Amino acid sequence: MLDVRGLTKKYRRDAVVDHVTFTVPDGKVTGYLGPNGSGKSTTVKMLAGLLQPTSGQILWNGCDIRQDMIAFKRRLGYVPEEAFVYPHLTGLEHLQLIGRLRQLPERLVERKANELLRLLWLHEHRYSPISTYSKGMKQRVLIAGALLHDPDLLIFDEPLSGLDISSALLLHELIAALARRGKTILYISHVLEITEKVCSRVVMLYQGKVVADDEVGRLRELMHLPSLEQIFRQLARQEDVSAAAREIVALIQEAA
Numbered sequence: 325m326l327d328v329r330g331l332t333k334k335y336r337r338d339a340v341v342d343h344v345t346f347t348v349p350d351g352k353v354t355g356y357l358g359p360n361g362s363g364k365s366t367t368v369k370m371l372a373g374l375l376q377p378t379s380g381q382i383l384w385n386g387c388d389i390r391q392d393m394i395a396f397k398r399r400l401g402y403v404p405e406e407a408f409v410y411p412h413l414t415g416l417e418h419l420q421l422i423g424r425l426r427q428l429p430e431r432l433v434e435r436k437a438n439e440l441l442r443l444l445w446l447h448e449h450r451y452s453p454i455s456t457y458s459k460g461m462k463q464r465v466l467i468a469g470a471l472l473h474d475p476d477l478l479i480f481d482e483p484l485s486g487l488d489i490s491s492a493l494l495l496h497e498l499i500a501a502l503a504r505r506g507k508t509i510l511y512i513s514h515v516l517e518i519t520e521k522v523c524s525r526v527v528m529l530y531q532g533k534v535v536a537d538d539e540v541g542r543l544r545e546l547m548h549l550p551s552l553e554q555i556f557r558q559l560a561r562q563e564d565v566s567a568a569a570r571e572i573v574a575l576i577q578e579a580a
Contacts, residue, residue, distance in 0.1 A: 355523030401475030459486030
């Protein structure tokens with residue numbers, strides 16, 4: 325279980341993430357939602373150990389991750405929002421590198437890397453440089469790399485970026501299967517309707533603060549609204565997007 329307590333990140337005096345507290349239980353997919361600029365990416369970087377919090381705690385199975393960050397990262401599988409890969413490496417070489425960095429047995433890495441590439445529809449491209457891959461192919465390589473060492477905690481940050489429909493469906497089935505195996509899964513997104521389908525629990529962030537934390541169905545009951553998108557609009561107090569769209573259309577139609 326991942327337990328976040330009072331997590332805060334300040335730049336100068338401004339709190340980008342402001343005393344955020346939530347729990348990611350085992351065996352469920354927890355969604356972390358928020359509009360752009362709400363603090364999602366900053367939170368994720370702190371959870372992945374890439375950014376030092378100003379204050380607060382991140383606990384993994386009851387222990388502060390800062391006590392043994394290396395041990396924590398051994399159990400973490402992280403798919404970042406942007407595909408940072410070595411473009412000169414092939415897809416297979418990229419996974420071999422990850423396996424060696426994680427000190428996995430060579431034979432195990434070779435077998436799992438090839439099988440993951442096959443199952444993610446990349447096997448025929450395994451010897452091609454990643455620089456020749458499409459954005460979706462790079463994303464699938466990242467997913468394979470995050471799964472290679474069978475992590476207990478998985479963080480997916482906007483994982484659908486660049487994926488086609490078939491790959492997106494496969495990823496959602498995969499996430500559900502991993503949850504059934506008891507994995508701890510945090511799914512970060514701003515695509516509300518997709519998150520509603522994938523996640524059983526949702527934490528909503530707005531201007532660095534948690535504005536909702538509950539089961540998806542229970543949130544709908546509490547707010548007496550039919551969809552997560554409507555709940556999000558009310559909680560986040562976002563402007564009327566329909567009105568904004570009408571104003572844009574009116575603006576572009578104005579004569580010079």
